[in-house]
Each structure stands twice: as C-alpha cells, then as structure tokens.
Amino acid sequence: MNALEIKNLNVSIDGTAILKDFSLTIPKGEVHALMGPNGTGKSTLAKVIAGHEDYTVDSGEVLIDGENILGKEPDEISHAGLFLAFQYPLEVPGVSIANFIRAALQARLPEGEDINAVEYYKNLYAKMDALQMDRKFTSRSLNEGFSGGEKKRCEILQMSMLEPKYSIMDETDSGLDIDALRVVSEGVNLMRGPERGFLVITHYQRLLNYIVPDKVHVMYDGKIVETGDKELALKLEEKGYEWLAPAGAGA
Amino acid sequence: MSTTFPSTEKNESSPSHAASALPAWFTERQALGRERFDALPMPSAKDEAWRFASASKLDPEILQTVEKAPAPNRTEEAMQRSVLVNERSGKAVFVNDQCVDFEPVSEELQAKGVRYLTIEQALQSEAALLEKYLFQQKTELGSEKYFELHAAFLKAGSVLFVPRGVEIEAPFVNYHWLDGEGACAFPHTLVIAEDNAKVSLVDVFFSVDGESKGFAAGVSSIIAGAGAKVFRKVVQDWNESTVSFQLDNTSAGRDAEVKSVAVNIGAERARFENQVTIEGAGAHVKLYSLTVAEKRQEFDQRTLQTHNAPNAVSDLLYKNALLDRSRTIFSGLIRVAEGAQQTDAYQTNRNLLLDPTADANALPGLEILANDVKCSHGATTGNVDEDELFYMMSRGIDRRTAMQLLVFGFFEEIIEKVESDELAEGLRTLIHQKFEKKIRSKQLV
Numbered sequence: 001m002n003a004l005e006i007k008n009l010n011v012s013i014d015g016t017a018i019l020k021d022f023s024l025t026i027p028k029g030e031v032h033a034l035m036g037p038n039g040t041g042k043s044t045l046a047k048v049i050a051g052h053e054d055y056t057v058d059s060g061e062v063l064i065d066g067e068n069i070l071g072k073e074p075d076e077i078s079h080a081g082l083f084l085a086f087q088y089p090l091e092v093p094g095v096s097i098a099n100f101i102r103a104a105l106q107a108r109l110p111e112g113e114d115i116n117a118v119e120y121y122k123n124l125y126a127k128m129d130a131l132q133m134d135r136k137f138t139s140r141s142l143n144e145g146f147s148g149g150e151k152k153r154c155e156i157l158q159m160s161m162l163e164p165k166y167s168i169m170d171e172t173d174s175g176l177d178i179d180a181l182r183v184v185s186e187g188v189n190l191m192r193g194p195e196r197g198f199l200v201i202t203h204y205q206r207l208l209n210y211i212v213p214d215k216v217h218v219m220y221d222g223k224i225v226e227t228g229d230k231e232l233a234l235k236l237e238e239k240g241y242e243w244l245a246p247a248g249a250g251a
Numbered sequence: 252m253s254t255t256f257p258s259t260e261k262n263e264s265s266p267s268h269a270a271s272a273l274p275a276w277f278t279e280r281q282a283l284g285r286e287r288f289d290a291l292p293m294p295s296a297k298d299e300a301w302r303f304a305s306a307s308k309l310d311p312e313i314l315q316t317v318e319k320a321p322a323p324n325r326t327e328e329a330m331q332r333s334v335l336v337n338e339r340s341g342k343a344v345f346v347n348d349q350c351v352d353f354e355p356v357s358e359e360l361q362a363k364g365v366r367y368l369t370i371e372q373a374l375q376s377e378a379a380l381l382e383k384y385l386f387q388q389k390t391e392l393g394s395e396k397y398f399e400l401h402a403a404f405l406k407a408g409s410v411l412f413v414p415r416g417v418e419i420e421a422p423f424v425n426y427h428w429l430d431g432e433g434a435c436a437f438p439h440t441l442v443i444a445e446d447n448a449k450v451s452l453v454d455v456f457f458s459v460d461g462e463s464k465g466f467a468a469g470v471s472s473i474i475a476g477a478g479a480k481v482f483r484k485v486v487q488d489w490n491e492s493t494v495s496f497q498l499d500n501t502s503a504g505r506d507a508e509v510k511s512v513a514v515n516i517g518a519e520r521a522r523f524e525n526q527v528t529i530e531g532a533g534a535h536v537k538l539y540s541l542t543v544a545e546k547r548q549e550f551d552q553r554t555l556q557t558h559n560a561p562n563a564v565s566d567l568l569y570k571n572a573l574l575d576r577s578r579t580i581f582s583g584l585i586r587v588a589e590g591a592q593q594t595d596a597y598q599t600n601r602n603l604l605l606d607p608t609a610d611a612n613a614l615p616g617l618e619i620l621a622n623d624v625k626c627s628h629g630a631t632t633g634n635v636d637e638d639e640l641f642y643m644m645s646r647g648i649d650r651r652t653a654m655q656l657l658v659f660g661f662f663e664e665i666i667e668k669v670e671s672d673e674l675a676e677g678l679r680t681l682i683h684q685k686f687e688k689k690i691r692s693k694q695l696v
Contacts, residue, residue: 050645078647090642094660094667103656104646141660158646 001066003027004049004082004166004197009060011041011048018044020222022060026166029194033208033233034201036219037241042201043087045219046170050084051077064166079108081165085155085172091143097154098124098138101161127160131187149180156187167191168199173207185210205237218244274378280386284402288314291396300393303580303612304551305520310494316466317404320435323347323428325459333426335486335677336453340421341367346428346459348407348436356423364414367423370439373410380412384443388472388500392524392553397496401437401468408439408469411452415476418449422484422671429458429465429493440471444479446504451482453674456497458490458517465493472500475507477531482510484669488681489517491548498524505531505560512668514678515542515550516685526555529563529591538567541665543682544577544609554583556598558591561621567598570665572658573609574686582614585628589620598628603635603661658686 004026011019018041026032036042048055049062051074062070069077092100101124106115125135131153143151152172159167169188173181188198188211200211208216208230216233218226218241225244226232294306310316323329323346330352333344340360344352356367366377373381390398409425427438444450458465467489475481481501489495495518503509515521527536542550556565571579581600602611613630635657643653662682666675 050641052641073650074641074644075647075649075653078645084645086642086645090636090639092639092642092657092660094663095656100643100646100656103643103648103652107647107649107652141663162646 001063003063003065004199005061005063006045006049007061007063009045009048009062010058011044011060012056012058013044013054017058018055018222019048022223024199024217024224026197026199028165028197030214031192031198031200031211033213033216034199034219035203035216035233035236038203040219041222042219043170046084046168046201049077049168050074050082075107078104078162078164083159083162083164083167085152085159085167085169087171087174089143089151089155091141091145093141093144095142096139097142097157100142101158104158104162124161127157130190131157131160132183133157148175149177149184152176152180152184153187156184160187160191165195166197166199168201170201171203172200173202173204181207181210205233208233220244273374274382276382277374277378277385281403281405284399284404287399288396288403291399294393294396298393300553302582302614304522305549308520310466313400313466316433317400317435320347320433321431323349323351323430325430326351329426329428329430329457329459332457333455335426335455336422336424336671336674338421338671338673339424340419341423342426343369343409343424344426344428345407345436345438346430347434348438350407360417360419363417364412365417365419366410366412368410370408370410371406377410377412380443381410381441384441384472384474388474388502390470390498390500390524390526392498392526392555394496394498394522394524397468398470398498401439401470401496401498404435404437405439407437408441411440411442411450413444413448413450415445416447419451422451422453422482424453424455426455426457427467427469429463429467429489431459432463434463434465436465436467436469438467438469440469440483442471442473442481442483444473444475444481446476447478448476449480451484453484453486456485456487456489456495456517458488458493461490462492463490465489466495467493468496468498470498470500473502473509475501475503475509475534477505478507479504480508482670483512484674485511485513486678486681487513487515487517487521489521491517491519491546493518495521496524497521499526501525501527501536503527503529503531503534503536503563506533506535507531508535510537511539512665513540514665514682515540516681518548518550520549520551522551522553524553526557527565528557529560529565532560532562534560534563536563536565538565538569539665539668540569541662542569542571542579543574543662543685544571544579545574545685547576549578549580551580552582554581554598556583556585556596558585558587558594558596558621561590561592561594563591564595565597566595568601568665569599570601570603570661571611572603572605572661573611574605576606576608576610578610578612580612580614581630582616583628584616584618585626587619587621587624587626591621592623594621594624594626596624596626600630602630602632603658604632605635605658655686659683
C-alpha cells in the first residue's frame with residue numbers, strides 16, 4: 001500500500017506503556033495533523049518511527065509503502081523514505097550544514113559514486129533562497145547558536161534536500177514567531193504533492209491555518225481518540241482537550 | 252624497512268660546523284644546566300605536579316641516550332616533507348638539532364630591524380639580545396629537571412625578534428625532526444615582540460619514520476611587549492615511540508594579545524607544560540589545545556595562567572579525544588594575584604572518550620587573591636552524544652560516518668582557530684590519517 005501505516009503499536013519505556021495499540025494510516029498525498037495535550041505520547045511516536053533505540057516496542061508494525069521499518073537503524077529508516085523534523089534540533093559543533101546535508105545525500109548513493117559538488121551547491125542555494133536563509137549558513141556549524149526559527153528553517157531545508165516520501169513534523173511551530181511560522185509553512189506546502197505524505201504534530205491550531213490538513217487526529221493517553229477534518233482543530237482550540245478525555249484517564 | 256646509522260658524512264653547509272667560540276655566559280649556563288639536572292630528583296607520581304602521570308616510566312639514564320644520539324641521516328627527506336605551511340615569512344628545518352635548511356627573513360623586514368635566526372646564528376651575531384632573553388622565564392610546573400636538561404644541550408631552534416611597531420602577517424615556520432633510533436632534540440623557540448609589534452609562528456615536531464625511539468625536550472618563550480600581538484601554533488606529531496617534553500612560557504605586557512593553538516597527535520608519552528603570565532593590564536591571552544590520543548599514548552598537560560595585572564583576560568580551552576587505552580591528564584591552575592582586579596580567567600577541559608578503556612583525568616584549580624574577578628573552570632568527560640548521533644542517523648548517515656563527523660566536529664572547534672586554511676587543511680589530514688584507520692578497523696561505540 002502507498003502509505004505510512006502504523007498498526008497496533010504498543011511502546012513502553014522502563015515498563016511504562018506510552019503508546020497503546022496506536023494505529024494510523026497516512027496515504028501518500030495527504031497531510032494529517034496529530035494534536036493532543038503534553039505527555040500523551042506524540043513525540044514518542046515520532047521517535048519510535050524514526051528508530052530511536054530508547055523505547056521498547058512491545059508489539060505492532062510500522063510500514064512504509066508496505067515495508068516494515070520497525071527494528072531498523074535510523075539511517076535505514078531514512079533511506080526507506082522517512083524524515084523526522086525534530087522538535088528540538090540538536091546543535092552539532094564543528095559540523096557545517098553543507099557537509100552534513102552532503103553526507104546525508106552521499107549516504108544514499110551506491111558505493112563508489114560521489115556527489116556532484118557543483119550540482120549539490122546549486123540545489124542547496126536554491127532551496128535556501130526559497131526558505132529565506134542566508135547562504136552564509138552553509139558554513140556554520142549545524143544549529144549551533146541558531147535562533148528557534150533558524151533551527152526550524154534548517155530542518156525544512158534538510159527535508160527539502162532529502163525529498164522523503166513521508167515527513168513527520170514534530171512541533172515544528174514551537175518557538176516560532178509569526179514570520180518564521182509563515183516561511184516554514186511555505187516550505188512544507190511547497191513539498192506537498194501526490195508523491196508525499198505528512199504527519200504534522202502540534203499543540204496549537206495556529207499552524208494548521210498555514211498548513212491545512214486533510215485530517216486531524218486527537219491523541220490522548222497513547223492512542224487516537226478522535227478523528228475529523230480541519231474543523232476539529234478549531235473545535236479543540238475553543239474547547240480544549242478535556243472533553244475528549246477517555247473515562248478514567250488522568251489529564 | 253629503513254635502518255639508520257649515524258651519518259659519517261660532514262655537511263659542509265651546515266651552520267653547526269661553522270660556529271666559532273660560543274659566548275662564555277652561554278657555555279656557563281649549559282654547564283649549570285647539567286649540574287642542576289644531576290642535582291634535581293627524578294619526578295615521581297607522588298609529586299602533586301606529576302599526579303596521574305607515568306613518571307616511573309621516565310628513563311633515569313636519559314643522559315646516556317642523549318650522549319649516544321645519532322647524527323641526522325635522512326635530511327633530504329625531512330626537508331622535502333617540511334611543507335605544512337607554504338605562505339610564510341621565514342623557515343628553519345632542523346633534524347636531530349642540526350639545521351639543514353634555513354630561509355631567512357626578507358631584506359625589507361631585516362631593514363626594519365626584524366631578526367629571524369637559528370640559535371647558533373644568534374649566539375654569534377645577536378649574543379647580547381640572546382643573553383638578555385634566553386632562559387629568563389622560569390618553569391615551575393614540575394619539569395624543572397628537563398628544563399635544565401634542555402639548557403645543558405641546547406643548540407637548535409629559532410630566535411625571532413620583532414621591533415616596536417613592526418607588523419608581519421605571514422608566519423615563521425620552524426620544523427624539528429627526529430631521525431633514527433635513539434635520536435634526541437632540544438628544540439628552542441624564543442620570540443620577542445616589542446611594543447605594538449605583530450607576529451605569528453608555527454612550530455612543527457615530526458619524526459622521519461614511524462618506529463625509531465626518540466626523545467625531545469623543547470622549550471619556548473614568548474615575550475610580548477605592550478600592545479604586541481603574538482600568535483603561536485604548535486603541531487606535535489612525533490612518532491609513537493618518542494618521549495616528549497614541551498615547556499612553554501609566555502609573558503604578556505600591557506594590552507598585549509597572545510594566542511596559542513597546539514595540536515598534539517604524536518609521541519608515546521608527551522608532557523606539555525604551558526605557563527602564561529600576565530604582567531600588563533588589559534592583556535588578552537588565549538590558549539587552545541587539541542589532542543588526539545590512541546593506543547597507549549599518554550598526554551600529560553599542565554597549565555598555569557597567572558594574572559599579575561588587572562583588567563586582563565585569559566581563556567584556556569583544552570580538548571582531548573581518546574581512543575583505545577590512551578590516557579590524558581589535564582591539570583590547570585588559574586592564579587590571580589592580589590591587585591589583579593577585574594580579571595576574566597577561564598579554563599575549560601573537554602575530554603571525548605571513544606573507548607571505555609581510555610582514561611581522562613582532569614585537575615582544574617583556582618587560586619584567587621583579588622576580590623573583583625570573573626573566573627571559571629570546568630572539565631567534562633564523556634562519550635559521543637547519543638542524541639546527536641541519532642539526529643545525524645535520522646538523516647540517513649550511517650553510525651560510523653556519523654561518529655566520524657561528530658568526532659571531527661569536536662576537533663574542528665580548535666582546528667579552525669589556527670586561522671589559516673592551509674594549516675587547518677594540513678592538520679585535518681594529519682588527524683584524519685590517524686583517526687580513519689581506527690574508525691575503519693573497528694566499531695567505535
């Protein structure tokens with residue numbers, strides 16, 4: 001199937017269940033928003049799909065176009081077509097943005113084949129221009145000393161260079177002012193299309209004014225409790241999450 | 252493999268054979284050095300100044316080794332490989348303390364009073380200058396015995412004198428080579444930058460081959476006058492059968508800016524003492540070091556930042572990356588004298604452990620007698636950050652390459668401080684050669 005499929009996923013950390021029989025399918029060409037209060041498992045979901053090893057997958061499957069990626073190394077999952085835009089992109093001293101993205105692209109080439117440097121820089125600069133990033137950023141250390149907005153732009157730059165099949169945007173709107181939010185959203189919108197699927201994780205409805213979702217899911221205590229269209233996000237904005245709390249679940 | 256024998260050929264052009272009588276004050280200092288060397292006890296791990304160091308492995312018969320040391324043999328090869336920095340104002344190449352190549356300073360700079368000479372030349376033509384500055388700075392970090400050994404056998408090295416107000420952009424480059432089994436060297440670097448002078452230099456320490464046992468005891472002194480700017484870069488890549496001492500001393504005058512960047516890659520055991528004394532108000536001193544240790548190498552670093560004058564800044568950053576069963580010791584002290592108010596003094600030691608059997612020791616210290624100062628010291632020791640690794644791998648970079656990028660990133664913070672593309676590239680090559688073999692041969696985590 002042409003989709004990112006998460007099937008009956010159960011995940012725990014140190015014996016505490018975080019994702020509880022979580023299922024979600026994002027077909028290619030669609031943008032799904034995942035909303036929900038803090039601590040409900042949204043970021044865990046993102047990290048587990050990307051292959052973070054701190055979590056124990058008790059059962060379930062994650063498929064990219066039918067291929068299971070659970071248990072694979074993060075780099076293999078990336079090669080399979082997944083991109084995770086981090087909520088808190090890490091600062092990596094001494095590794096320039098240009099070298100970093102280049103290494104990521106190089107890793108996709110067959111052994112013995114090298115990236116064409118001229119083409120690479122042409123492409124990189126074009127994408128940076130679109131994201132209104134100063135070209136001088138290429139030689140700066142990855143995210144080191146960047147503002148919140150610069151870090152998120154840098155995530156979008158990486159995504160647009162790597163051209164994944166599916167992108168998970170983990171709270172990409174956090175820490176952004178309205179201008180940065182607009183630029184970042186445009187970057188995402190430019191990549192929308194029939195060949196790509198998005199899962200946009202956010203607390204706030206605000207982002208969804210810029211990145212209009214096909215579907216909105218509400219996550220609570222490790223699973224999806226409500227699914228709707230973009231109107232659902234507006235309703236959440238107005239009423240909060242409490243009305244969706246499953247009986248007996250602590251908020 | 253190459254076997255070396257002491258050369259029996261005389262090198263006619265070598266300045267060491269052209270020397271006439273040495274000044275009496277110099278031969279007396281040499282004799283005194285010998286006396287003091289004999290009188291001083293061998294260092295012991297019980298001495299605070301040798302804590303954690305393998306003092307017991309020091310050769311008590313080092314004098315015999317020095318006296319039996321071979322003459323240079325592969326001088327051509329050493330000359331051809333002395334090409335780390337091509338944009339320069341002068342160059343000297345020494346092999347086993349014999350000068351085999353010397354490129355003097357331009358006539359234009361000479362006319363302005365700049366002097367760039369070998370120690371031997373200076374003993375002839377600038378004896379008064381040398382007498383005034385040579386061995387005037389003390390060493391007090393534990394290797395006094397080896398400082399005296401250096402004084403006793405000193406004959407090679409360079410003297411750089413830059414008169415008031417003269418600014419020189421391209422660096423002076425001194426190469427010191429060890430060649431052959433049992434080779435010894437006592438490299439000396441003396442820099443006198445008068446008020447508002449500006450100068451930079453590179454000291455390079457190499458071995459001709461990878462196996463021969465060697466010994467080196469080097470000393471450097473930088474005397475920076477008021478407003479002078481001095482930038483010294485050190486590349487130490489002796490082979491891993493060499494025992495090395497490098498005893499550095501800097502004195503910074505009012506508003507002087509002195510910076511040093513040392514990259515330590517080689518030697519079986521390397522002891523590195525760096526003392527900086529701020530004598531003038533408003534001076535600004537930066538001390539950077541990067542060490543890449545592997546196998547059973549031991550790097551023993553002792554530093555002292557002394558502030559005797561107010562409103563000055565000293566900033567030290569020593570980074571060590573450790574592979575295999577290698578060891579590093581960082582022991583640093585910031586000493587702020589009474590009256591050195593508004594001092595900013597910092598000391599940071601970062602150790603990156605790439606093998607669970609590697610051993611990084613940190614002994615940071617402060618001794619502050621003034622009451623209005625900003626001082627900090629800190630040491631961190633840890634592995635490659637797993638979160639950074641995950642971040643990189645999530646972009647499709649395999650674990651090994653991600654490790655490599657992170658470790659090279661750790662190095663890069665210091666490498667870029669040499670402020671020379673040419674030298675930075677040379678350093679990357681040296682480090683990557685050492686490191687890539689490792690990273691290919693085994694998983695580093």
